Amino acid sequence: MESVPIDRSIAERVRILRAEQGLTLDELAEHSGVSRAMISRVERAEASPTAALLARLCEALGMTLSGFFAEVTDVSSPLSRQQEQRLWRDPHTGYLRRSVSPPGMPSRVDIVEVEFPPGARVSFPPRAESRSMTQHVWLLEGELQMTIGETVHHLQPGDCLFMDLGDAFDFHNPGQSPARYAVILDRGR
Structure with a gap:
């Protein structure tokens, strides 16, 4: 399986989604069960979240892992190459x-x-x-x-x-x- 890697965008995506929802680090930590320190490290790209940790963050942000990884774009195509x-x-x-x-x-x-x-x-x-x-x-x-x-x-x-x-x-x-x-x-x- 080869394709477009996205590891570098996880930190920015978590930070943006949290900001869009007006959540503080403490509030996201409380809703997700993930420590404030770990969320901060993820947002600064100092830690790469595991699947289980990222799923908890996504859930607290009201989305699925698929929604999290979906590219934010104004133009959508029904074809995914x-x-x-x-x-x-x-x-x-x-x-x-x-x-x-x-x-x-x-x-x-x-x-x-x-x-x-x-x-x-x-x-x-x-x-x-x-x-x-x-x-x-x-x-x-x-x-x-x-x-x-x-x-x-x-x-x-x-x-x-x-x-x-x-x-x-x-x-x-x-x-x-x-x-x-x-x-x-x-x-x-």
């Missing part, structure tokens, strides 16, 4: 996230492609604010173990798991090769 799709690599797990959906479209659905390294694990706590959102996780290659609450699902290529984003969940690649999967997210708003 692969070479123009935005990429982000989680600094903790090394997973690579590609925003596939064309940005700026009037759709509740976002499509994301993920390449998840062998042995990688990402956990998300329960989030009441996300109860209106659901997603399908469609495994294309490799293995994926999904834990939702107390239930463990072992996905093989071709399997698709539907889930509520308000629940606690965990992605784990127990295999020896990368797992590649698509996430089809419905914001439900």
Whole structure:
């Protein structure tokens, strides 16, 4: 998966979104559960947020990760060319996230492609604010173990798991090769 890297824009995007909503660092920290010091480090580009941390910030800012990574533009195109799709690599797990959906479209659905390294694990706590959102996780290659609450699902290529984003969940690649999967997210708003 090769495309346009966006690591350098995360700091500016968090800072702008926080300012647009009139939130102080302390208020964003309170809403997200992320420390004020960490948010400050992210905004100064001194720390690269993990997927779980960035998801908490996005939730507190009232958006999805896909919305966060969507390029802000006045002109939207219904076509999203692969070479123009935005990429982000989680600094903790090394997973690579590609925003596939064309940005700026009037759709509740976002499509994301993920390449998840062998042995990688990402956990998300329960989030009441996300109860209106659901997603399908469609495994294309490799293995994926999904834990939702107390239930463990072992996905093989071709399997698709539907889930509520308000629940606690965990992605784990127990295999020896990368797992590649698509996430089809419905914001439900």
